[in-house]
Amino acid sequence: MKNKFIPVCEPYLGGNESKYVNDALNTGWISSSGKYVDLFEKMFAEFCGVKYATTVSNGTSAIHLGLKALGIKQGDEVIIPDFTMISSAFAVCYTGAKPVFVDAEIDFWNINPELIEEKITEKTKAIMVVHIYGHPCDMKPIWEIAKKHNLKIIEDSAETHGAEYFGKKCGNLGDIAAFSFFANKIATTGEGGMVTTNNIELIERARYYKNLCFPLSGERSYIHEDIGFQYRFSNVQAAIGVAQVEKINDYIAMRINNNKLFRELLSDIDGLTFQPVKENCKNVFWVNAMLIDKNKTGIERDNLAKKLSDAGIQTRNFFFPMHKQPAFIKIGLTTNESFSVSDYLYENGLYLPSGTNLSKESIEYISDAIHKIIKSA
Ligand SMILES: Cc1ncc(COP(=O)(O)O)c(C=O)c1O
Structure with missing residues (x-):
């Protein structure tokens, strides 16, 4: 393991x-x-x-x-x-x-x-x-x-x-x-x-x-x-x-199916929210992205990412908001304006392995690891 x-x-x-x-x-x-x-x-x-x-x-x-x-x-x-x-x-x-x-x-x-x-x-x-x-x-x-x-x-x-x-x-x-x-x-x-x-x-x-x-x-x-x-x-x-x-249509279908399997396997965990799909939209699930509610799961995003990494599972945090980018602050492009949603997304968002050919076995292994980590949180 x-x-x-x-x-x-x-x-x-x-x-x-x-x-x-x-x-x-x-x-x-x-x-x-x-x-x-x-x-x-x-x-x-x-x-x-x-x-x-x-x-x-x-x-x-x-x-x-x-x-x-x-x-x-x-x-x-x-x-x-x-x-x-x-x-x-x-x-x-x-x-x-x-x-x-x-x-x-x-x-x-x-x-x-x-x-x-x-x-x-x-x-x-x-x-x-x-x-x-x-x-x-x-x-x-x-x-x-x-x-x-x-x-x-x-x-x-x-x-x-x-x-x-x-x-x-x-x-x-x-x-x-x-x-x-x-x-x-x-x-x-x-x-x-x-x-x-x-x-x-x-x-x-x-x-x-x-x-x-x-x-x-x-x-x-x-x-x-x-x-x-x-x-x-x-x-x-x-x-x-x-x-x-x-093969692009097959690849899209594979990404959508992988995301579906993650949702099914993790559906019993309160406080994990995958990116939803708006009516009349097709989400191709480029990544298996989710928000972690630390009050419900008992674990913060960074801690979850660290524990997944210990289990050999690489993840990525969500994007760092533009208004906070040092490159833009340096040139005076930003003000004190609040961007509460993008801050929230950045602070609580994580995406799981997302390759097109991610195996069912890997998805099960990752989901199992998340269950164990959250259970012991
Ligand atoms: C939203 C978005 N725009 C632009 C790019 C830039 O693409 P590239 O890395 O090919 O320059 C990326 C890359 O991941 C992206 O996610």
């Missing part, structure tokens, strides 16, 4: 990955052109139900590129959730704009639509929604606010491959969206990202900026009209991506 180790996530390469990678290697197409790049973009766009997609080097650059395509620049403000991964906020900073934080809602842990309007100023240009841990944001009120104030919507959909809101996939719920294919994501390419949109102008701007602002067509010259970025993605990684998208 002592030697057991269950990592918080492992990539699952369960299909044609090596076949396609070898093909890319054998043909010599290992850089940012090649059939797998084109195919991966096409397949992922179809999967999301959007017209266009372009690969990028990672999820953070996908968000940055999305903002760039929307024309976000110095002096602008972008509304983002306080409870998110740092990439969402950093990407806004890269454009020179200011991220303006909005607290989460307590039920599903996404941005609270009711708190958005009070943060809008004449500088606000966009709202960034981040679909946290696999659950789509409540888009209807956000669409209304964006329409009323003439704001763009960018989705940080890094964690929500295949999640749905009223039958529509994340990545197709705003003007432009960003995905990550980091090793812990439902579909992975090791490192990687994608920008999706239905707007031809936006995708062309994204393609232009991602490749150092080389003109999209015509003779290759070395004359550049704008400052661009080198966010290209390789055909070798795209080969992995194609194999992953071929």
Whole structure:
């Protein structure tokens, strides 16, 4: 038992990955052109139900590129959730704009639509929604606010491959969206990202900026009209991506089933709350995330994490809120404003091992360990 180790996530390469990678290697197409790049973009766009997609080097650059395509620049403000991964906020900073934080809602842990309007100023240009841990944001009120104030919507959909809101996939719920294919994501390419949109102008701007602002067509010259970025993605990684998208629906089903089993096995413990699913939403359960009520369970989150670690089970705390980030305090981006929900989520949230191919035996072992720890708390 002592030697057991269950990592918080492992990539699952369960299909044609090596076949396609070898093909890319054998043909010599290992850089940012090649059939797998084109195919991966096409397949992922179809999967999301959007017209266009372009690969990028990672999820953070996908968000940055999305903002760039929307024309976000110095002096602008972008509304983002306080409870998110740092990439969402950093990407806004890269454009020179200011991220303006909005607290989460307590039920599903996404941005609270009711708190958005009070943060809008004449500088606000966009709202960034981040679909946290696999659950789509409540888009209807956000669409209304964006329409009323003439704001763009960018989705940080890094964690929500295949999640749905009223039958529509994340990545197709705003003007432009960003995905990550980091090793812990439902579909992975090791490192990687994608920008999706239905707007031809936006995708062309994204393609232009991602490749150092080389003109999209015509003779290759070395004359550049704008400052661009080198966010290209390789055909070798795209080969992995194609194999992953071929199986993505199976992988989503596996994550959902794993989460279901955790809930069943832990349902008798009062004080553990898994991320719920809002009506008309499909949560893909990117991670097996839960809140621990220390008054009911008798154990604090950190103590539970430590004891699980002693049993060889790796976990992760929830995101550290944006308003508390030293990087932002240093530059005066935060005030004394309270963000009680994101503070609460951070202080009490933990996610359990969440890999797609987590075995039933591992889920039972983890659930058993939690029972024992809480019993003796
Ligand atoms: C919400 C969110 N946004 C952005 C990212 C950044 O993705 P990447 O690590 O591919 O840059 C992540 C990564 O986990 C994320 O969870």
